Amino acid sequence: MDKNALITGASRGIGRAIAIEFARAGYDLTLCCIKNIEALEVLAGDLEDTYKVKCRAYQADVSKPEAVRDLFAKIDPPSVLINNAGISYVGLVTDMSDEDWKNTIDTNLSSVFYMCRAAIPHMLSEFSGKIINVSSVWGESGASMEVAYSASKGGLDAFTRSLAKELAPSGISVNAVACGLIDTDMNSRLSDEELAEVVSDIPADRIGKPAEVASVILSLAESTNYLTGQVIKVDGGWI
Ligand code: NAD
Numbered sequence: 001m002d003k004n005a006l007i008t009g010a011s012r013g014i015g016r017a018i019a020i021e022f023a024r025a026g027y028d029l030t031l032c033c034i035k036n037i038e039a040l041e042v043l044a045g046d047l048e049d050t051y052k053v054k055c056r057a058y059q060a061d062v063s064k065p066e067a068v069r070d071l072f073a074k075i076d077p078p079s080v081l082i083n084n085a086g087i088s089y090v091g092l093v094t095d096m097s098d099e100d101w102k103n104t105i106d107t108n109l110s111s112v113f114y115m116c117r118a119a120i121p122h123m124l125s126e127f128s129g130k131i132i133n134v135s136s137v138w139g140e141s142g143a144s145m146e147v148a149y150s151a152s153k154g155g156l157d158a159f160t161r162s163l164a165k166e167l168a169p170s171g172i173s174v175n176a177v178a179c180g181l182i183d184t185d186m187n188s189r190l191s192d193e194e195l196a197e198v199v200s201d202i203p204a205d206r207i208g209k210p211a212e213v214a215s216v217i218l219s220l221a222e223s224t225n226y227l228t229g230q231v232i233k234v235d236g237g238w239i
Helices: 013-024 037-051 065-074 098-126 147-170 192-199 210-221
Strands: 004-008 028-033 055-059 080-083 129-136 172-179 231-234
Touching: 004 013, 004 098, 013 028, 013 037, 013 080, 013 210, 028 037, 037 055, 065 098, 080 098, 080 210, 098 129, 098 147, 098 172, 129 147, 129 210, 147 172, 147 231, 172 210, 210 231
Parallel strands: 004 028, 004 080, 028 055, 080 129, 129 172, 172 231
Antiparallel strands: none
Protein backbone atom coordinates (compact mmCIF):
# COMPACT_ATOMS: atom_id res chain seq x y z
CA MET A 1 0.00 0.00 0.00
CA ASP A 2 1.23 3.56 -0.80
CA LYS A 3 2.16 5.60 2.23
CA ASN A 4 -0.05 8.51 1.31
CA ALA A 5 -2.41 9.98 3.91
CA LEU A 6 -5.00 12.74 3.77
CA ILE A 7 -5.76 14.44 7.10
CA THR A 8 -8.61 16.91 7.54
CA GLY A 9 -8.40 19.66 10.16
CA ALA A 10 -4.61 19.48 10.37
CA SER A 11 -3.79 23.11 11.19
CA ARG A 12 -3.88 22.58 14.95
CA GLY A 13 -4.78 20.24 17.79
CA ILE A 14 -5.21 16.53 17.14
CA GLY A 15 -5.01 16.87 13.33
CA ARG A 16 -1.65 18.62 13.57
CA ALA A 17 -0.33 15.90 15.89
CA ILE A 18 -1.53 13.22 13.44
CA ALA A 19 0.30 15.00 10.60
CA ILE A 20 3.55 15.02 12.60
CA GLU A 21 3.18 11.35 13.59
CA PHE A 22 2.52 10.23 10.00
CA ALA A 23 5.33 12.35 8.53
CA ARG A 24 7.72 10.82 11.08
CA ALA A 25 6.55 7.39 9.88
CA GLY A 26 7.39 8.32 6.27
CA TYR A 27 3.93 9.09 4.84
CA ASP A 28 3.43 11.65 2.07
CA LEU A 29 0.67 13.94 3.26
CA THR A 30 -2.24 15.99 2.02
CA LEU A 31 -3.39 18.33 4.79
CA CYS A 32 -6.43 20.56 4.89
CA CYS A 33 -8.06 23.05 7.21
CA ILE A 34 -10.89 25.54 7.01
CA LYS A 35 -9.18 28.84 7.87
CA ASN A 36 -5.58 29.02 8.94
CA ILE A 37 -3.87 28.05 5.69
CA GLU A 38 -0.75 30.04 6.69
CA ALA A 39 -0.21 27.84 9.78
CA LEU A 40 -0.88 24.73 7.69
CA GLU A 41 1.64 25.78 5.04
CA VAL A 42 4.29 26.38 7.70
CA LEU A 43 3.59 22.93 9.17
CA ALA A 44 3.76 21.31 5.71
CA GLY A 45 7.10 23.00 5.00
CA ASP A 46 8.52 21.94 8.37
CA LEU A 47 7.42 18.33 7.86
CA GLU A 48 8.96 18.22 4.37
CA ASP A 49 12.26 19.60 5.69
CA THR A 50 12.41 17.43 8.80
CA TYR A 51 11.11 14.10 7.50
CA LYS A 52 11.82 14.35 3.73
CA VAL A 53 8.22 13.49 2.82
CA LYS A 54 5.94 15.22 0.30
CA CYS A 55 3.42 17.39 2.12
CA ARG A 56 0.77 19.61 0.51
CA ALA A 57 -1.55 22.03 2.31
CA TYR A 58 -5.04 23.07 1.11
CA GLN A 59 -7.78 25.30 2.44
CA ALA A 60 -11.06 23.41 2.10
CA ASP A 61 -14.33 23.51 4.01
CA VAL A 62 -15.07 19.78 4.18
CA SER A 63 -18.64 20.42 5.31
CA LYS A 64 -19.37 21.47 1.71
CA PRO A 65 -19.65 18.74 -0.95
CA GLU A 66 -18.40 21.03 -3.72
CA ALA A 67 -15.28 21.94 -1.69
CA VAL A 68 -14.50 18.25 -1.19
CA ARG A 69 -14.93 17.61 -4.93
CA ASP A 70 -12.57 20.52 -5.72
CA LEU A 71 -10.01 19.19 -3.22
CA PHE A 72 -10.01 15.69 -4.73
CA ALA A 73 -9.62 17.16 -8.22
CA LYS A 74 -6.26 18.64 -7.11
CA ILE A 75 -4.68 15.82 -5.09
CA ASP A 76 -3.25 12.33 -5.39
CA PRO A 77 -5.90 9.96 -4.02
CA PRO A 78 -4.96 8.82 -0.50
CA SER A 79 -4.37 5.27 0.68
CA VAL A 80 -5.16 6.42 4.23
CA LEU A 81 -8.01 8.87 4.89
CA ILE A 82 -8.19 10.46 8.34
CA ASN A 83 -11.40 12.37 8.94
CA ASN A 84 -10.42 14.53 11.89
CA ALA A 85 -11.99 17.97 11.22
CA GLY A 86 -14.67 18.79 13.74
CA ILE A 87 -16.30 21.55 15.74
CA SER A 88 -18.02 21.61 19.10
CA TYR A 89 -21.18 23.42 20.09
CA VAL A 90 -21.98 23.93 23.76
CA GLY A 91 -25.41 25.19 24.79
CA LEU A 92 -28.96 24.17 25.50
CA VAL A 93 -30.63 22.43 22.58
CA THR A 94 -33.57 24.86 22.89
CA ASP A 95 -31.19 27.78 22.25
CA MET A 96 -29.68 26.22 19.16
CA SER A 97 -30.41 27.85 15.78
CA ASP A 98 -31.14 25.85 12.62
CA GLU A 99 -27.83 27.09 11.28
CA ASP A 100 -25.80 25.95 14.34
CA TRP A 101 -27.45 22.52 14.18
CA LYS A 102 -26.77 22.15 10.45
CA ASN A 103 -23.20 23.41 10.75
CA THR A 104 -22.40 20.92 13.53
CA ILE A 105 -23.88 17.95 11.66
CA ASP A 106 -22.41 19.00 8.31
CA THR A 107 -18.92 19.54 9.75
CA ASN A 108 -18.72 16.47 11.98
CA LEU A 109 -20.76 13.92 10.02
CA SER A 110 -21.71 14.91 6.46
CA SER A 111 -18.09 15.88 5.76
CA VAL A 112 -17.04 12.29 6.45
CA PHE A 113 -19.57 11.03 3.90
CA TYR A 114 -18.28 13.53 1.29
CA MET A 115 -14.64 12.60 1.98
CA CYS A 116 -15.25 8.84 1.95
CA ARG A 117 -17.36 9.01 -1.21
CA ALA A 118 -14.49 10.77 -2.97
CA ALA A 119 -11.70 8.56 -1.58
CA ILE A 120 -13.24 5.09 -1.87
CA PRO A 121 -13.07 4.58 -5.69
CA HIS A 122 -9.24 4.68 -5.68
CA MET A 123 -9.09 2.39 -2.64
CA LEU A 124 -11.41 -0.06 -4.42
CA SER A 125 -9.16 -0.08 -7.47
CA GLU A 126 -6.16 -0.87 -5.22
CA PHE A 127 -8.11 -3.43 -3.14
CA SER A 128 -6.68 -1.73 -0.05
CA GLY A 129 -7.10 1.37 2.06
CA LYS A 130 -7.70 2.64 5.55
CA ILE A 131 -10.35 5.07 6.70
CA ILE A 132 -10.00 6.38 10.26
CA ASN A 133 -12.57 8.73 11.76
CA VAL A 134 -11.97 10.91 14.81
CA SER A 135 -14.98 10.57 17.06
CA SER A 136 -15.76 11.38 20.68
CA VAL A 137 -16.78 9.38 23.73
CA TRP A 138 -19.93 11.55 23.73
CA GLY A 139 -21.02 9.72 20.57
CA GLU A 140 -21.72 6.68 22.73
CA SER A 141 -22.63 8.14 26.11
CA GLY A 142 -24.11 11.53 25.15
CA ALA A 143 -23.35 14.85 26.82
CA SER A 144 -25.68 17.42 28.29
CA MET A 145 -25.37 20.82 26.54
CA GLU A 146 -23.68 19.04 23.61
CA VAL A 147 -26.67 17.34 22.03
CA ALA A 148 -25.84 18.17 18.41
CA TYR A 149 -22.17 17.35 18.90
CA SER A 150 -23.02 14.02 20.57
CA ALA A 151 -25.56 13.21 17.83
CA SER A 152 -22.99 13.98 15.13
CA LYS A 153 -20.40 11.71 16.77
CA GLY A 154 -22.93 8.95 17.47
CA GLY A 155 -23.84 9.15 13.77
CA LEU A 156 -20.16 8.98 12.92
CA ASP A 157 -19.76 5.80 15.02
CA ALA A 158 -22.70 4.18 13.17
CA PHE A 159 -21.31 5.40 9.83
CA THR A 160 -17.96 3.79 10.73
CA ARG A 161 -19.45 0.41 11.65
CA SER A 162 -21.72 0.32 8.59
CA LEU A 163 -19.11 1.42 6.07
CA ALA A 164 -16.69 -1.14 7.53
CA LYS A 165 -19.17 -3.90 6.62
CA GLU A 166 -19.66 -2.44 3.14
CA LEU A 167 -15.93 -2.21 2.42
CA ALA A 168 -14.48 -5.27 4.21
CA PRO A 169 -14.99 -7.49 1.12
CA SER A 170 -12.87 -4.97 -0.81
CA GLY A 171 -9.87 -5.05 1.54
CA ILE A 172 -10.55 -1.60 3.02
CA SER A 173 -10.79 -1.08 6.78
CA VAL A 174 -12.87 1.59 8.50
CA ASN A 175 -12.40 2.41 12.18
CA ALA A 176 -12.88 5.32 14.55
CA VAL A 177 -10.97 6.65 17.52
CA ALA A 178 -13.31 8.09 20.16
CA CYS A 179 -11.39 10.66 22.15
CA GLY A 180 -11.99 11.62 25.74
CA LEU A 181 -10.72 14.98 26.96
CA ILE A 182 -7.69 15.95 24.88
CA ASP A 183 -5.57 19.06 25.39
CA THR A 184 -6.46 21.26 22.40
CA ASP A 185 -8.00 24.66 21.66
CA MET A 186 -11.39 22.94 21.43
CA ASN A 187 -11.39 22.86 25.25
CA SER A 188 -10.02 26.36 25.80
CA ARG A 189 -13.48 27.51 27.00
CA LEU A 190 -13.03 25.41 30.18
CA SER A 191 -11.73 27.31 33.22
CA ASP A 192 -8.97 25.75 35.35
CA GLU A 193 -11.59 24.82 37.97
CA GLU A 194 -13.85 23.16 35.37
CA LEU A 195 -10.90 21.30 33.93
CA ALA A 196 -9.84 20.05 37.37
CA GLU A 197 -13.39 18.86 38.04
CA VAL A 198 -13.49 16.84 34.81
CA VAL A 199 -10.01 15.42 35.40
CA SER A 200 -11.08 14.23 38.86
CA ASP A 201 -13.48 11.84 37.04
CA ILE A 202 -10.81 10.45 34.68
CA PRO A 203 -9.12 7.33 36.08
CA ALA A 204 -5.82 8.25 34.39
CA ASP A 205 -6.02 11.48 36.42
CA ARG A 206 -5.04 13.76 33.57
CA ILE A 207 -6.13 15.20 30.24
CA GLY A 208 -4.94 13.32 27.11
CA LYS A 209 -2.32 14.61 24.70
CA PRO A 210 -2.94 15.04 20.95
CA ALA A 211 0.22 12.96 20.31
CA GLU A 212 -1.33 10.02 22.18
CA VAL A 213 -4.37 10.06 19.88
CA ALA A 214 -2.07 10.39 16.87
CA SER A 215 -0.05 7.32 17.85
CA VAL A 216 -3.22 5.19 18.12
CA ILE A 217 -4.31 6.42 14.69
CA LEU A 218 -0.93 5.52 13.19
CA SER A 219 -1.19 2.03 14.74
CA LEU A 220 -4.60 1.61 13.11
CA ALA A 221 -3.25 2.75 9.75
CA GLU A 222 -0.46 0.18 9.99
CA SER A 223 -2.52 -2.72 11.32
CA THR A 224 -4.25 -5.57 9.49
CA ASN A 225 -7.43 -4.81 7.52
CA TYR A 226 -9.03 -7.59 9.56
CA LEU A 227 -9.28 -4.97 12.32
CA THR A 228 -12.32 -3.08 11.06
CA GLY A 229 -15.63 -1.60 12.22
CA GLN A 230 -14.25 -0.66 15.64
CA VAL A 231 -14.71 2.52 17.66
CA ILE A 232 -11.69 2.61 19.96
CA LYS A 233 -11.80 4.87 23.01
CA VAL A 234 -8.72 6.87 23.91
CA ASP A 235 -9.98 8.41 27.13
CA GLY A 236 -7.81 7.37 30.09
CA GLY A 237 -10.52 4.92 31.20
CA TRP A 238 -13.04 7.75 31.62
CA ILE A 239 -16.31 6.61 29.98
P1 NAD B 1 -9.38 21.97 17.11
O1 NAD B 1 -10.49 22.94 17.21
O2 NAD B 1 -8.10 22.27 17.81
O3 NAD B 1 -9.04 21.69 15.57
C1 NAD B 1 -10.06 21.44 14.64
C2 NAD B 1 -9.49 21.38 13.25
O4 NAD B 1 -10.61 21.11 12.37
C3 NAD B 1 -8.87 22.68 12.76
O5 NAD B 1 -7.71 22.38 11.99
C4 NAD B 1 -9.93 23.28 11.83
O6 NAD B 1 -9.38 24.02 10.73
C5 NAD B 1 -10.58 22.02 11.30
N1 NAD B 1 -11.93 22.25 10.79
C6 NAD B 1 -13.04 22.62 11.48
N2 NAD B 1 -14.10 22.74 10.65
C7 NAD B 1 -13.63 22.41 9.41
C8 NAD B 1 -14.22 22.35 8.13
N3 NAD B 1 -15.51 22.62 7.92
N4 NAD B 1 -13.43 22.01 7.07
C9 NAD B 1 -12.11 21.72 7.25
N5 NAD B 1 -11.50 21.76 8.43
C10 NAD B 1 -12.26 22.10 9.50
O7 NAD B 1 -10.02 20.60 17.60
P2 NAD B 1 -9.38 19.22 18.09
O8 NAD B 1 -9.58 19.13 19.54
O9 NAD B 1 -8.02 19.02 17.51
O10 NAD B 1 -10.43 18.22 17.41
C11 NAD B 1 -10.11 17.36 16.34
C12 NAD B 1 -11.15 16.26 16.31
O11 NAD B 1 -11.13 15.56 17.56
C13 NAD B 1 -12.59 16.76 16.14
O12 NAD B 1 -13.30 15.92 15.28
C14 NAD B 1 -13.15 16.68 17.56
O13 NAD B 1 -14.54 16.52 17.57
C15 NAD B 1 -12.44 15.44 18.06
N6 NAD B 1 -12.42 15.37 19.54
C16 NAD B 1 -11.70 16.25 20.28
C17 NAD B 1 -11.72 16.15 21.67
C18 NAD B 1 -10.94 17.06 22.55
O14 NAD B 1 -11.08 16.97 23.79
N7 NAD B 1 -10.10 17.94 22.02
C19 NAD B 1 -12.52 15.17 22.28
C20 NAD B 1 -13.26 14.30 21.48
C21 NAD B 1 -13.20 14.40 20.11
